[in-house]
Amino acid sequence: MQPRSNPLCTPLFVAAWLMLAVAQARAAVHPNAAAIASQGNGRGALACAACHGTDGGGQAAAGFPRLAGLNAGYLQRRLDDIASGERGAAVMKPIAARLSEDERKALAAYYSKMSVAAAPAPTASAAGNARGEWLATRGDWSRQVPGCVQCHGPRGVGVGAYFPPLAGQPAQYLAGQMRAFKESGRRNDPLGMMRHIASSLDDKDIDAVTAWFAAQPVEPERNEP
Ligand code: HEC
Ligand code: HEC
The missing domain is CATH 1.10.760.10 (Cytochrome c-like domain)
Structure with a gap:
């Protein structure tokens, strides 16, 4: 009689398992800040660029702040405070709360390295003030x-x-x-x-x-x- 092969040892199964393990390890170690910024994280945190601009320059007319070139430590603390509710921010809170700690850290580093040269020149004037x-x-x-x-x-x-x-x-x-x-x-x-x-x-x-x-x-x- 032929020995029955263990289904858990078929080459196909082993290959699939390995691929899954590698993908999980990648996702856990490096949140992709650029992808979250342009597309969101798929768990309810919307694309940052929709409000803060693709260049991180913000949107003056809507009152969305610039993030490009801000200090990484400051950005991360702000995201943590907004997520925890310590800083009230109606629009940003549900977004910050749906980012993991690693994602907040990666996004803070990502925006801090973005050039401020892209920031739009101020539209307002300081004259007479x-x-x-x-x-x-x-x-x-x-x-x-x-x-x-x-x-x-x-x-x-x-x-x-x-x-x-x-x-x-x-x-x-x-x-x-x-x-x-x-x-x-x-x-x-x-x-x-x-x-x-x-x-x-x-x-x-x-x-x-x-x-x-x-x-x-x-x-x-x-x-x-
Ligand atoms: C729907 C619009 C919208 C989206 C999408 C959005 N933000 Fe915001 N964000 C805001 C607004 C409005 C504020 C100002 C919050 C307040 O009133 O305190 C803000 C504030 C912030 C601040 C605080 C800035 C400071 O100078 O203190 C950070 C950091 C920030 N957002 C990061 C992000 C990141 C990272 C993402 C993407 C995961 C994102 N935002 C997505 C609207 C948005
Ligand atoms: C004694 C130091 C000090 C002085 C003087 C000061 N600030 Fe601040 N300001 C701070 C600190 C610290 C923060 C950041 C608070 C935090 O961590 O959220 C801040 C934050 C702010 C913010 C929020 C910015 C953002 O993107 O979240 C605004 C707006 C602001 N200050 C305006 C002013 C104005 C206007 C004056 C003068 C009338 C002023 N500050 C004087 C220390 C100071």
Whole structure:
């Protein structure tokens, strides 16, 4: 009588099993940030490019922020805070929450390496916005508000993983974030720095200072010498 072959040892089965194991190992190790950015991750996180632009430059008219060239550590913390709900963000929350930790890390690295040269030139103008410029560069010490550039860098270019760039971000986005700090929708700022500043400014000042930053040209962040 012929010995019956074990179906688990047929060459076809072994080949299929090997292919599956290799595919799983790849998926676990390297989330494909470029593919998620352009197509989404297939688990409910929509394509980032649909809102943040294919060049990561954002969309000023819609208030979608630029991601290109932002510090990787900052981007990753923001995605983590939005996913956990620590930073209220109605549109971004369901997207961030459907990204795995590895995917958030890979996307942060991907956007940080993207060139800011592609960012559109600011459409707004800073001319005639003396109050905005004053607040940005000197602050208002009668209300214990330091000049924004002391933390956010010259013209708001951003400093490292903790002080995000303001230059060239959509005015609507920046003003929205100030109001979120003021009204406590956003509580993820270290030492409550931004909650103090935003609560000390009235609506007119918030609009003036954010319009001034929105009109500043986008520059690549420099590394510490
Ligand atoms: C449907 C539009 C939309 C899509 C798609 C989208 N975003 Fe966003 N994103 C927004 C909006 C709106 C905000 C501003 C959130 C807020 O109000 O705080 C934002 C904010 C962010 C921020 C915070 C930026 C900062 O300066 O603090 C990051 C990081 C981000 N998005 C990354 C991504 C990534 C990565 C993807 C793709 C997986 C993505 N977004 C997909 C609309 C979108
Ligand atoms: C003492 C330091 C400090 C000063 C001064 C300061 N900021 Fe900030 N700002 C921060 C920090 C830190 C964050 C990031 C908070 C976080 O991690 O979410 C921030 C975040 C922001 C954000 C959110 C940006 C984004 O993409 O998420 C806006 C808008 C902002 N600041 C505007 C201003 C304006 C306008 C002024 C001046 C009136 C100002 N800041 C002065 C420390 C400062």
